[in-house]
Amino acid sequence: MQRIELGERPARREDLTAWYESALDLQARSGLSVTDFAARAGVSAWTLYEWRRRLSRAADQHEAPPPRLVEVAVVQETPGASSRLSVHLRNGHRVDVPSGFDTADLHRLIGVLESC
Numbered sequence: 001m002q003r004i005e006l007g008e009r010p011a012r013r014e015d016l017t018a019w020y021e022s023a024l025d026l027q028a029r030s031g032l033s034v035t036d037f038a039a040r041a042g043v044s045a046w047t048l049y050e051w052r053r054r055l056s057r058a059a060d061q062h063e064a065p066p067p068r069l070v071e072v073a074v075v076q077e078t079p080g081a082s083s084r085l086s087v088h089l090r091n092g093h094r095v096d097v098p099s100g101f102d103t104a105d106l107h108r109l110i111g112v113l114e115s116c
Contacts, residue, residue, distance in 0.1 A: 004030070020051040044102040087113065 001062035006023050010016055027037040027048065085097035
């Protein structure tokens with residue numbers, strides 16, 4: 001059985017992530033199972049599985065969050081009142097959009113609101 005050299009395991013905790021990322025990348029490219037790779041590298045298979053789980057979870061957290069649903073309430077217009085759109089934000093602010101608001105302006109407003 002040929003020994004796999006990973007280099008010295010870092011002593012500093014903040015360097016471990018990069019070291020295990022490198023080791024798991026090498027394992028994936030080797031074609032060996034995690035158990036066989038760990039035996040040849042002189043590390044615990046359980047530790048490699050644990051680091052693979054941690055790194056996967058960290059990667060998932062950096063992905064864009066799923067879109068959130070926003071409650072929309074339709075309020076009946078009062079006869080004689082001008083028609084308008086009123087957007088109530090979670091922070092308590094309200095944005096009133098007058099009737100006849102240009103479509104391009106509405107798209108820009110939505111873009112600003114979505115970036116908040």
